[in-house]
Amino acid sequence: TQLLEQSPQFLSIQEGENLTVYCNSSSVFSSLQWYRQEPGEGPVLLVTVVTGGEVKKLKRLTFQFGDARKDSSLHITAAQPGDTGLYLCAGRIYNQGGKLIFGQGTELSVKP
Amino acid sequence: DTAVSQTPKYLVTQMGNDKSIKCEQNLGHDTMYWYKQDSKKFLKIMFSYNNKELIINETVPNRFSPKSPDKAHLNLHINSLELGDSAVYFCASSQDLAYNEQFFGPGTRLTVL
Numbered sequence: 001t002q003l004l005e006q007s008p009q010f011l012s013i014q015e016g017e018n019l020t021v022y023c024n025s026s027s028v029f030s031s032l033q034w035y036r037q038e039p040g041e042g043p044v045l046l047v048t049v050v051t052g053g054e055v056k057k058l059k060r061l062t063f064q065f066g067d068a069r070k071d072s073s074l075h076i077t078a079a080q081p082g083d084t085g086l087y088l089c090a091g092r093i094y095n096q097g098g099k100l101i102f103g104q105g106t107e108l109s110v111k112p
Numbered sequence: 113d114t115a116v117s118q119t120p121k122y123l124v125t126q127m128g129n130d131k132s133i134k135c136e137q138n139l140g141h142d143t144m145y146w147y148k149q150d151s152k153k154f155l156k157i158m159f160s161y162n163n164k165e166l167i168i169n170e171t172v173p174n175r176f177s178p179k180s181p182d183k184a185h186l187n188l189h190i191n192s193l194e195l196g197d198s199a200v201y202f203c204a205s206s207q208d209l210a211y212n213e214q215f216f217g218p219g220t221r222l223t224v225l
Contacts, residue, residue: 031212042202042216043155086153098143098209099168102155
C-alpha cells in the first residue's frame with residue numbers, strides 16, 4: 001500500500017512568518033503535485049514536479065521534489081492571510097492509470 | 113462555463129436509501145474520477161474512467177456503482193446507504209491517463225442519518 005505522510009497536519013502562524021510543509025513516502029512517484037483547497041470547494045492544482053531534485057517557484061511558494069522522487073516540500077515565505085487553506089500533496093503512481101495518492105493535508109491558518 | 117460540475121451540492125438522506133450524484137465536465141477530457149474526502153480531509157480515489165471504460169476500482173464496496181454514459185459524464189450511484197458513507201465526494205477530470213493535472217468539481221457533501 002502506497003502512503004504519503006504529510007506534516008504538519010495543522011499550522012497556525014502570524015502574517016509574515018515562513019513555513020514549510022513536508023510530504024514523505026517510501027514509494028517512488030513519477031510526479032508529485034501540490035493542491036490547495038478552500039472550504040466548500042474542490043482542490044486546485046498549484047504545481048507539478050516531475051524530475052528528482054526539481055525546484056519550482058510560484059511567487060512566495062517554493063516547491064521541491066526529492067532527489068529520489070519519494071518526498072517533497074512546500075515552503076511559503078512571508079505568509080499572508082490569503083494563504084490560509086488546506087494544502088494537499090499527491091503522488092502519481094507509475095503505470096496505474098493516473099492514480100494519485102494524497103497526503104493527509106495541512107490546514108494552514110495565517111492570522112493578520 | 114464551469115469546468116467540472118456536480119449535483120447536488122448537499123445530500124441528506126436516511127440509512128438504507130439509494131442515491132445518485134451526477135458529474136459533468138465540459139473540458140473535453142478523456143478521463144474522469146471519483147474521490148471520497150473523509151471528515152479528516154483525507155482524499156482517496158474510488159474510481160477512474162477513461163473514454164467510458166473503468167480503469168481504477170479502488171476496493172470500493174459494490175454498493176457504489178459508477179456509470180459513464182459518455183466521456184463528459186461520470187455519475188455515482190450508491191445503494192443501501194450506511195452511516196460511514198457520510199463524506200464529501202469529489203468528481204475530477206484530466207485530459208487523459210498520462211496527463212498530470214486533475215480538475216476537481218466543487219464536491220457533494222453526503223450526510224447519512
